[in-house]
Amino acid sequence: MTNKVALITGASRGLGKSMAVKLAEAGFKVVINYNSNHEKAEAIVQQIRNSGGEAVAISADVTSEEAVKKLVADSHEAFGQPIEILVNNATGPQPELSLEEVTWDDYLDQLHFTAKAPLLLLKEVMPSMKKNQWGRVINIGSEVVELGNPEFSNYVTAKSAVIGMTRSWANELGKYNITVNAVHPGFIPVERHGEVTEESASGYLRDVPLNRLGKPDEIANMVRFLASKEASFVTGQNINVNGGKTFGV
Numbered sequence: 001m002t003n004k005v006a007l008i009t010g011a012s013r014g015l016g017k018s019m020a021v022k023l024a025e026a027g028f029k030v031v032i033n034y035n036s037n038h039e040k041a042e043a044i045v046q047q048i049r050n051s052g053g054e055a056v057a058i059s060a061d062v063t064s065e066e067a068v069k070k071l072v073a074d075s076h077e078a079f080g081q082p083i084e085i086l087v088n089n090a091t092g093p094q095p096e097l098s099l100e101e102v103t104w105d106d107y108l109d110q111l112h113f114t115a116k117a118p119l120l121l122l123k124e125v126m127p128s129m130k131k132n133q134w135g136r137v138i139n140i141g142s143e144v145v146e147l148g149n150p151e152f153s154n155y156v157t158a159k160s161a162v163i164g165m166t167r168s169w170a171n172e173l174g175k176y177n178i179t180v181n182a183v184h185p186g187f188i189p190v191e192r193h194g195e196v197t198e199e200s201a202s203g204y205l206r207d208v209p210l211n212r213l214g215k216p217d218e219i220a221n222m223v224r225f226l227a228s229k230e231a232s233f234v235t236g237q238n239i240n241v242n243g244g245k246t247f248g249v
């Protein structure tokens with residue numbers, strides 16, 4: 001599986017960072033996309049290079065058509081080959097808003113990340129994937145679509161789009177040997193969540209059969225599997241990686 005280029009959007013921190021490191025460990029050349037956090041993105045590039053992997057960091061607002069075109073072109077220039085694995089992971093702020101507070105623009109803010117950015121990116125990487133009759137697209141959703149968290153309908157609605165979009169893309173692209181799957185993480189504390197302990201998360205953990213919080217690497221492991229040759233007959237799937245939490249918020 002070496003020599004293939006994987007683009008992970010929003011990989012300067014959080015889950016995307018773990019995905020980038022895991023994919024690099026597996027031999028992929030990784031493009032670490034980020035929005036503004038140049039230092040963190042470069043630190044991950046360094047970490048990967050120090051371990052013998054190949055990586056570049058490229059800043060781009062993935063919700064902008066122009067920026068996405070440049071991101072894919074810059075990636076091609078950096079590695080001299082097309083992107084074969086696309087991981088749609090980037091996210092912006094996720095405000096929790098009641099139905100009284102939320103506006104249509106709040107819905108759009110989330111849809112820009114869950115539907116617009118993945119579509120813009122797919123359209124840029126799809127021609128070479130089709131030509132090479134090989135591609136992997138991995139969309140990052142969320143368990144919130146199963147839980148239906150209240151006062152979060154902006155995010156829940158937008159993440160729901162990932163499910164149908166993944167199935168539709170998989171149906172359309174299967175004949176080109178391009179697989180499309182979605183990984184739906186549970187609550188995985190990352191930098192932006194600050195200090196989270198099993199105790200402070202006890203309410204959430206009540207309905208988690210494995211009775212603990214997940215780790216970024218556990219999401220990245222699933223992404224790595226879906227990107228691998230071992231996942232060659234898996235497409236159109238929405239996979240929860242959340243310790244089995246199936247109901248309640």
Ligand SMILES: NC(=O)c1ccc[n+]([C@@H]2O[C@H](COP(=O)([O-])OP(=O)(O)OC[C@H]3O[C@@H](n4cnc5c(N)ncnc54)[C@H](OP(=O)(O)O)[C@@H]3O)[C@@H](O)[C@H]2O)c1
Binds near residue numbers: 014035063188190
């Ligand atoms: N962590 C969880 O508990 C959890 C649970 C369920 C689902 N998820 C999903 O998993 C994914 C990763 O979440 P996370 O918690 O790891 O997020 P995070 O820590 O907030 O990281 C967000 C990443 O997206 C980048 N980003 C923000 N705006 C961008 C833009 N316009 N263009 C390109 N990149 C942009 C950020 O770059 P900068 O650093 O430059 O700002 C950063 O690398 C998201 O899709 C999220 O919805 C997370």
